[in-house]
Amino acid sequence: MTEIAEPRIDVPEQRALPAAADSPPPPPWPALLIVLVGPGVLALVVWDGPSALRAVSVLAYLAVVPGLACARLIRMSDGLSRFVIGVALSLALGVLVAQGMIQLHRWSPLLGLSTLTTIASLAAVTELARDVREHRRGRGVAAE
Amino acid sequence: MSGDATLAAVPTAAGQRVRDGLRAVAEWSAPAVALALGVWALRRGDAADIGSLGLVTALRPELYVALALLTASFLHGVFRARPAPDALLAAHVAVLVVLLFGAAPIIEPLPRVISGWLHVGFADYIARTGETLPQLDARFSWPGFFALTAMATRAAGLPDAMPLLAWAPVGFNLLFGAAVFRLARDTSSDARTAWLALWLFFPANWVGQDYFGPQAMNYLFYLVLMMVLLRWFRPDRYGGLHQERPPRSPVALLLRVLRLPPRPLLREPIAQATGPASLVGLVAVVLAVFAASAVSHQLTPIAIVVSVGALVLVRRCTLRRLPVLLAVLLTAYISYGAVPYWAGHLHDMFGSFGNVGGTINHGAVERVRGDEGHQTVVLLRLVLAVAVWGLAAIGAWRRMRRGHGDLGLLALAGAPFLLLGMQSYGGEIFLRVYAFALPFMVVLLAGLLVPVWPARHRVPAAVLAGALSTVLIGAFFVARYGNESFERVRPGDHRAVEWLYDHAPAGTSFVSVTSNVPWRTEGVERYRYRPIGDDLGPTTIGAIEDEMRGNPKGAYLIFTKGQFVFAETFLGKPHGWGEGLERQVVDSGKFRLVYTSTEARIYVLGASRGGDR
Numbered sequence: 001m002t003e004i005a006e007p008r009i010d011v012p013e014q015r016a017l018p019a020a021a022d023s024p025p026p027p028p029w030p031a032l033l034i035v036l037v038g039p040g041v042l043a044l045v046v047w048d049g050p051s052a053l054r055a056v057s058v059l060a061y062l063a064v065v066p067g068l069a070c071a072r073l074i075r076m077s078d079g080l081s082r083f084v085i086g087v088a089l090s091l092a093l094g095v096l097v098a099q100g101m102i103q104l105h106r107w108s109p110l111l112g113l114s115t116l117t118t119i120a121s122l123a124a125v126t127e128l129a130r131d132v133r134e135h136r137r138g139r140g141v142a143a144e
Numbered sequence: 145m146s147g148d149a150t151l152a153a154v155p156t157a158a159g160q161r162v163r164d165g166l167r168a169v170a171e172w173s174a175p176a177v178a179l180a181l182g183v184w185a186l187r188r189g190d191a192a193d194i195g196s197l198g199l200v201t202a203l204r205p206e207l208y209v210a211l212a213l214l215t216a217s218f219l220h221g222v223f224r225a226r227p228a229p230d231a232l233l234a235a236h237v238a239v240l241v242v243l244l245f246g247a248a249p250i251i252e253p254l255p256r257v258i259s260g261w262l263h264v265g266f267a268d269y270i271a272r273t274g275e276t277l278p279q280l281d282a283r284f285s286w287p288g289f290f291a292l293t294a295m296a297t298r299a300a301g302l303p304d305a306m307p308l309l310a311w312a313p314v315g316f317n318l319l320f321g322a323a324v325f326r327l328a329r330d331t332s333s334d335a336r337t338a339w340l341a342l343w344l345f346f347p348a349n350w351v352g353q354d355y356f357g358p359q360a361m362n363y364l365f366y367l368v369l370m371m372v373l374l375r376w377f378r379p380d381r382y383g384g385l386h387q388e389r390p391p392r393s394p395v396a397l398l399l400r401v402l403r404l405p406p407r408p409l410l411r412e413p414i415a416q417a418t419g420p421a422s423l424v425g426l427v428a429v430v431l432a433v434f435a436a437s438a439v440s441h442q443l444t445p446i447a448i449v450v451s452v453g454a455l456v457l458v459r460r461c462t463l464r465r466l467p468v469l470l471a472v473l474l475t476a477y478i479s480y481g482a483v484p485y486w487a488g489h490l491h492d493m494f495g496s497f498g499n500v501g502g503t504i505n506h507g508a509v510e511r512v513r514g515d516e517g518h519q520t521v522v523l524l525r526l527v528l529a530v531a532v533w534g535l536a537a538i539g540a541w542r543r544m545r546r547g548h549g550d551l552g553l554l555a556l557a558g559a560p561f562l563l564l565g566m567q568s569y570g571g572e573i574f575l576r577v578y579a580f581a582l583p584f585m586v587v588l589l590a591g592l593l594v595p596v597w598p599a600r601h602r603v604p605a606a607v608l609a610g611a612l613s614t615v616l617i618g619a620f621f622v623a624r625y626g627n628e629s630f631e632r633v634r635p636g637d638h639r640a641v642e643w644l645y646d647h648a649p650a651g652t653s654f655v656s657v658t659s660n661v662p663w664r665t666e667g668v669e670r671y672r673y674r675p676i677g678d679d680l681g682p683t684t685i686g687a688i689e690d691e692m693r694g695n696p697k698g699a700y701l702i703f704t705k706g707q708f709v710f711a712e713t714f715l716g717k718p719h720g721w722g723e724g725l726e727r728q729v730v731d732s733g734k735f736r737l738v739y740t741s742t743e744a745r746i747y748v749l750g751a752s753r754g755g756d757r
Contacts, residue, residue, distance in 0.1 A: 051301055058300035059308075074425040075418055081375070084322040088368040089429055091292065091361055092436035098291035099439050107274025109298035 196517025288440025408544030521626030539592030636743025
């Protein structure tokens with residue numbers, strides 16, 4: 001049966017968590033991959049790639065990548081939060097882009113995909129630039 | 145270390161590695177065996193055995209063996225002195241999701257729930273035209289999900305979204321699980337509570353709002369927004385609630401009556417530290433996700449505003465103006481984007497405001513109807529809901545006894561009940577309130593079962609958790625799939641509808657006697673469908689004839705097995721009602737049979753000829 005503990009003053013667990021800003025810098029390869037995979041998916045659509053490969057690639061890309069690329073700009077200490085926020089944000093961006101095309105009478109699935117690819121690539125490039133800048137700053141501080 | 149001791153330690157260390165390896169193989173084999181056995185059992189199930197209690201009568205006993213093995217292995221991993229690795233526990237949860245939510249797609253030949261089929265039709269219309277049809281259906285006033293589906297499927301080279309239908313519940317539930325685990329982890333003092341909360345979430349989530357549609361995507365939005373707010377936008381320190389109160393103050397008296405300590409919120413979690421730039425990014429995430437919710441679902445954004453408002457009210461969200469901003473965004477969209485809906489349906493939107501009794505009556509009491517099996521299913525759902533809420537309340541009390549109370553968690557568990565006073569949502573609000581409160585209820589429920597560690601009595605706690613899991617998993621198959629006799633789509637019904645699309649000229653009417661027909665997956669605007677929005681269509685010869693003659697381009701009357709089962713099971717019509725009505729149609733001599741199969745017939749107006757049937 002459940003034990004009842006006497007309340008005692010204690011430091012809450014999450015206070016002890018390290019600030020995300022103190023965590024080691026993330027590896028650059030996910031951002032590079034995001035930059036590279038976008039044109040690949042677009043190429044599959046434009047040149048009508050093999051149907052199964054095209055379907056899986058496009059759906060997986062739209063469900064995960066644009067939001068994940070943006071979520072990676074936010075410092076988070078755990079990958080699960082980043083992933084689930086990334087998926088929700090991907091779907092949200094997809095909804096907003098698709099509905100935007102309807103409102104502007106510019107309906108084109110390729111245009112929508114291109115827009116989301118651009119958003120993802122810009123976010124990934126921003127992340128890479130930020131990491132390079134911080135890396136240089138860190139080397140400067142170390143040299144001093 | 146001396147030389148002798150080193151020599152002795154080498155075989156001991158090797159033996160330990162072998163033992164650890166064998167233990168890891170045994171631990172990982174449990175979910176693998178459960179998955180293989182469960183899928184094998186489901187593949188042996190026959191959809192023809194589905195009865196008035198739903199899918200449960202088509203399940204093989206081996207499935208329960210697989211689930212029992214999985215439950216025992218999971219609880220052993222959670223309750224042992226040193227918890228199992230996260231990856232192993234996550235594998236157990238993933239197998240549970242496949243066996244619970246993949247049961248129908250494995251047993252049944254076609255995706256279930258005709259609402260999902262209809263959503264495919266809405267997305268198909270947008271994909272073809274790039275426009276919406278708000279005059280046709282209220283859901284087109286919130287077209288975000290359909291627009292996304294249209295864009296994604298066309299870009300992916302798919303003709304429509306049908307391939308996504310069957311396994312959508314499994315995919316959505318895996319995503320829900322990721323968010324629920326993070327929510328539970330951020331509101332619990334240890335990982336065991338979070339894992340148990342996640343485990344209980346799935347069998348308690350029998351509501352069935354995870355089929356392919358905007359409500360499932362918006363449920364993910366809701367969970368993620370609450371996760372972000374609870375994790376990063378709590379206060380980083382608490383004021384008055386942690387101070388000593390005068391012994392005669394009302395709060396102190398209430399705490400004494402409830403046998404709670406003077407400071408039940410002593411160890412409430414605080415916000416996770418992060419930089420200002422990241423906080424700005426998280427606010428942007430909140431606004432983007434809420435904007436997508438506002439344009440894609442009627443109810444969820446209201447639930448989000450209410451829940452965020454409750455968090456602000458109890459001072460557990462530092463973004464004090466956020467509920468106002470969200471409400472303004474929502475009002476702006478409804479005023480601009482949903483005009484065709486509210487212009488003619490103000491009563492539907494606000495007619496039940498404040499009428500809590502009427503809403504409960506509409507959403508719970510009036511649902512106890514239909515045949516005996518259906519009534520049993522509805523009563524079981526009510527009992528399960530009340531049991532989960534009751535146990536969660538006791539769990540909240542126990543957490544507060546330990547000083548682990550969490551006002552943010554309590555606010556989010558209670559806020560969805562405010563929706564009962566706002567809208568009946570077509571009688572579904574009770575289900576939605578249960579779904580919106582569930583992620584927080586299961587955390588409180590797990591708090592009732594998981595002892596404070598190091599625990600002296602962990603075996604009884606594990607047994608209790610096992611008993612509750614067994615009850616919930618057993619009840620899940622009746623509560624979730626209890627309507628399967630009419631929620632499944634029969635191949636015969638589907639073939640008849642395909643025949644209609646192949647042969648009926650554009651502009652003709654499709655008439656049925658109940659709404660349970662898997663149509664409108666294509667050409668939603670090309671044909672006139674009857675009934676729309678009502679369970680029953682025309683049910684007398686005169687009414688059917690009038691409906692069909694009302695369209696000069698022609699009309700088709702379709703009788704399917706799914707309609708008849710729906711009428712008897714859900715609407716409470718007498719046994720043989722549908723067959724009797726069809727016999728009247730044939731005997732009237734005013735209709736001509738143009739299509740027949742074992743489960744469906746299609747008629748047009750005109751004198752019948754001998755030998756039609």
